[in-house]
Amino acid sequence: MRRTRNKIALLVPLGYEDFDKPSNTAAKGRSSNHVSRNLDEIDLKILTEIQADGRITNVELAKRVGISPPPCLRRVRALEEEGYIHGYRGLLDARKLGFDVTVFAAVHLSSQAEADLRAFEDFVRAEPLVRECWMLSGEVDFILKCVAPDMATFQDFVTHLTAAPHVRNVRTSLVLHNSKYEAAVPLDVKGRR
Numbered sequence: 740m741r742r743t744r745n746k747i748a749l750l751v752p753l754g755y756e757d758f759d760k761p762s763n764t765a766a767k768g769r770s771s772n773h774v775s776r777n778l779d780e781i782d783l784k785i786l787t788e789i790q791a792d793g794r795i796t797n798v799e800l801a802k803r804v805g806i807s808p809p810p811c812l813r814r815v816r817a818l819e820e821e822g823y824i825h826g827y828r829g830l831l832d833a834r835k836l837g838f839d840v841t842v843f844a845a846v847h848l849s850s851q852a853e854a855d856l857r858a859f860e861d862f863v864r865a866e867p868l869v870r871e872c873w874m875l876s877g878e879v880d881f882i883l884k885c886v887a888p889d890m891a892t893f894q895d896f897v898t899h900l901t902a903a904p905h906v907r908n909v910r911t912s913l914v915l916h917n918s919k920y921e922a923a924v925p926l927d928v929k930g931r932r
Contacts, residue, residue, distance in 0.1 A: 778823070781806060783926055785814055786823065790923040793827055830922060838886040840893050841914040844900065846881040849907040856880075862903050868896050879910075 778786075784804040788795060795803075801811035818824050833841070848859060856874070863872045863883065871884035887893035901909050 782814060782818065782823075785811065785818065786924075787926050789815070789824065790926070833886050837888050840887040840890055841917075842885045842887070842893055843912045843914065844883040844885055844897070845879040845910045845912075846883060846900070847878065847907045847909075848880045848905045850905050851880065855905045858904055859906070866896070866900075868893070 781804055785800065788800055788803050797812050797815070798808050800815070801808040804811065806814075815824070833839075846859070848855060859881065860872070860874075863869050863881070868885045868887050869883050870886055873882050874880065875882055885893065885896065887896065897909060897911060900906065
């Protein structure tokens with residue numbers, strides 16, 4: 740009998756991993772922060788286990804959360820369908836793969852008109868060095884997390900970025916060291932309330 744295996748899961752709020760999808764509800768101005776249903780203790784245990792080990796088998800997952808495999812699989816599928824689980828992927832080491840440069844770029848646009856914001860988002864979606872893009876309130880309109888194999892490649896990108904439509908200025912900060920990297924959602928904090 741063949742066992743189904745999950746891959747490493749990243750559970751992220753809408754607007755982060757879905758940024759590159761054209762159907763992004765956050766980009767359309769609809770609120771996406773509501774919870775579609777109440778999660779019970781077992782759902783939270785399932786999500787915690789999948790975040791810790793996305794390659795866990797359904798049988799092992801069921802054992803860890805204290806239910807039998809068929810209802811466990813039904814719950815995982817329901818969590819996927821309801822959008823609590825956005826996808827499964829392996830977390831790769833960028834430096835080992837030759838991407839030695841990580842930079843945050845703060846972008847200030849000359850216009851905050853909806854069409855101009857969308858045009859910038861479309862520009863960013865097409866840029867492979869941009870790994871994350873967040874729209875912010877305050878003085879900076881967007882913050883970009885970028886990776887590059889070297890500074891020359893990143894500098895070429897910055898030249899391209901500063902020439903993009905409606906970009907007023909770009910400030911960059913080179914990452915020297917990463918003290919914490921947690922791709923998972925802190926579900927244990929939710930349980931403390």
